[in-house]
Amino acid sequence: MVTYLVLSYVLSGIGLLIYQFGIKNRASKKQRKYIIYLIVLLSILLPSFIIQAPSTLFGPKEHVHLELPDEMHDEPILNDELIICYNEAKNQDDFCQCEILQQSSIVLYKPNRFYNFLLAMRAPLVWTFIGFGLLLLLTLILRIIYLEYIIRNSHISTKTIEGKSYHILKPQIDLPVGSFRLRQKYIIWEPILDHLDETEQYAVLLHEIAHLDNRDTWEQIGLSILQFFWFINPLFYFIKKEINLLNEYIADSFAVSKTGDVKAYANLLVKMKTQQQVLLTQQFGKHPLELRVQELFQPEKRFSRSGLLVMLTCGLMLLSSAASAYVLYDQTADFEEYCLLYEQHETTGKNYFCKTCLLEKFKNTDTEKPGFFEEAEKAGPSDSTSAQ
Numbered sequence: 001m002v003t004y005l006v007l008s009y010v011l012s013g014i015g016l017l018i019y020q021f022g023i024k025n026r027a028s029k030k031q032r033k034y035i036i037y038l039i040v041l042l043s044i045l046l047p048s049f050i051i052q053a054p055s056t057l058f059g060p061k062e063h064v065h066l067e068l069p070d071e072m073h074d075e076p077i078l079n080d081e082l083i084i085c086y087n088e089a090k091n092q093d094d095f096c097q098c099e100i101l102q103q104s105s106i107v108l109y110k111p112n113r114f115y116n117f118l119l120a121m122r123a124p125l126v127w128t129f130i131g132f133g134l135l136l137l138l139t140l141i142l143r144i145i146y147l148e149y150i151i152r153n154s155h156i157s158t159k160t161i162e163g164k165s166y167h168i169l170k171p172q173i174d175l176p177v178g179s180f181r182l183r184q185k186y187i188i189w190e191p192i193l194d195h196l197d198e199t200e201q202y203a204v205l206l207h208e209i210a211h212l213d214n215r216d217t218w219e220q221i222g223l224s225i226l227q228f229f230w231f232i233n234p235l236f237y238f239i240k241k242e243i244n245l246l247n248e249y250i251a252d253s254f255a256v257s258k259t260g261d262v263k264a265y266a267n268l269l270v271k272m273k274t275q276q277q278v279l280l281t282q283q284f285g286k287h288p289l290e291l292r293v294q295e296l297f298q299p300e301k302r303f304s305r306s307g308l309l310v311m312l313t314c315g316l317m318l319l320s321s322a323a324s325a326y327v328l329y330d331q332t333a334d335f336e337e338y339c340l341l342y343e344q345h346e347t348t349g350k351n352y353f354c355k356t357c358l359l360e361k362f363k364n365t366d367t368e369k370p371g372f373f374e375e376a377e378k379a380g381p382s383d384s385t386s387a388q
Contacts, residue, residue, distance in 0.1 A: 003047075003328060003329075003332050004047045004048065005229065007046075007047040007050065007324060007328050008043050008044060008047045008229075008230075009043075009230070009233045010328070011043040011046055011047065011317060011324065012039065012040070012230075012233060012235045012236070012239070013235050014317065014320040014324070015039030015040075015042065015313070015317055016238065016239070018313060018316050019032070019035055019036060019039060019313075023303075023313070026301060027302065027303045027309065028300055028301055028302040029249045029250050029253065029300075030250065031303055031309065032242075033246045033247075033250070035310075035313055036243055036246075038314070039239075039313065040226065040239065042313075042314065042321075043317075046317065046318065047321070050321055050322070081108065082103070082106050082108055083103070085108060085351075085352035086101070086103050086106045089101060089106060089352060089354070095354065096353075096354035096356070096357040097357050097360070098354060101354065102356075105354045105355055105357075106352055106354065107341065107352065107353055107354075107358075108351060109344070109350075109352065109353070110351075112338060115335060115338045115339075115342070116342070129232075132231060133229070133231065136224065136227055136231060137228055140221065140224040144221075147180055150169060150171050150173075150175070150188070151182075151186065153173070154170055154172065154188075155169070156168070156169055156170075159205070161205065161209060164185075164209075164213075165185070166185045166186075166205075167184050167185060167186045167187070168186075168187050168189050169186050169188050169189060170191070175188050176188070177189060177190045177193060177204060177272075178208070179209075179211045179212050179216075180217045181215060181216075181218065182217070185212045187205065187208045187209075187212070196268075199259065199264070200271075202258075202259070203255050203258075203259050203264075203265055203268055204268070204272070206254060206255040206258050206259065207251045207252065207254070207255045208251075209254075210250060210254035210255065211247065211251050214247065214250065214251075216247050223240050223243070227240075245288075245291065248292055249292065252265070252292055252295065253296075256296060262296050262297065266293050266296055266297075269292060269293055269296075270289065270293075340358065341353065344358070
């Protein structure tokens with residue numbers, strides 16, 4: 001799970017670099033939003049594929065515990081410390097179960113402060129992760145319940161615009177203008193909006209209708225679920241901010257396209273600048289005013305070959321995932337090796353062990369074998385029983 005999450009976080013960072021420097025200033029608002037969706041999707045799916053792929057995908061791994069074989073020797077060249085351990089071990093009748101102990105079978109445990117810290121903090125971190133995740137899930141449920149409460153405690157009227165019906169809520173409590181979509185399409189109408197002229201009221205409605213028709217409420221729910229897994233990924237909050245800002249740009253563009261007066265709409269944004277976000281609603285004054293006004297007067301950019309944009313993003317993410325996964329696989333294998341050696345050291349008090357016997361002990365478990373186990377297994381039984 002940790003390997004999956006770390007690789008997922010790394011890929012989200014790579015994807016956002018591609019977006020920031022290769023796509024953001026070249027694509028339309030909707031294209032940018034879809035590319036962010038694609039980056040999130042690939043960051044979630046690719047790690048599962050990489051982790052489940054055979055270890056041969058990454059090639060042979062060199063381990064810090066053993067040095068590489070020399071071309072002039074049948075056995076790997078061991079450092080002096082391992083040779084001393086081997087000489088001690090071969091004189092111990094109960095050291096291992098091998099008929100004849102080989103030098104290449106000796107693996108040495110050396111304390112690592114960082115790994116020891118991770119082992120000590122593993123359980124607290126897991127429970128912290130689960131607890132915070134459950135808190136986020138509970139918060140999402142409470143927000144949905146509160147929206148239901150608003151519906152039940154509001155005066156509801158229906159307005160039909162361009163053949164579609166929308167439920168206008170006038171709550172008994174003071175809430176800013178906003179919109180959300182659960183069973184129906186709801187727009188929260190703030191009393192102060194009644195002081196706007198009809199054109200301005202219509203523009204506000206159009207903005208909220210754009211949020212509803214684009215299903216931005218479901219998107220907010222999806223982001224809340226993603227936060228359950230990515231809450232310690234700092235890039236998630238950039239992704240969420242960028243998606244929300246693009247939603248505002250798209251809703252603003254829709255309202256301007258219907259009213260046809262950019263300057264009047266910009267002035268309306270200034271009037272509504274004190275509006276704040278509430279719950280899972282998308283509302284009129286949610287995001288930085290200056291950015292939204294600037295975007296209104298910018299010509300719409302559009303990359304003419306959307307398919308090429310998607311293929312380029314997928315290709316770069318796939319190549320990056322393979323490279324990142326190799327490094328992560330290497331580090332994870334080292335840590336798994338250390339965990340097994342640490343466990344044996346804590347149990348027996350010894351600092352050196354026979355990896356062939358450790359393989360025999362752990363090869364029937366469901367967990368993935370660490371790197372030196374794989375190498376020992378590939379070597380075959382003849383390596384552990386040959387004469388010295």
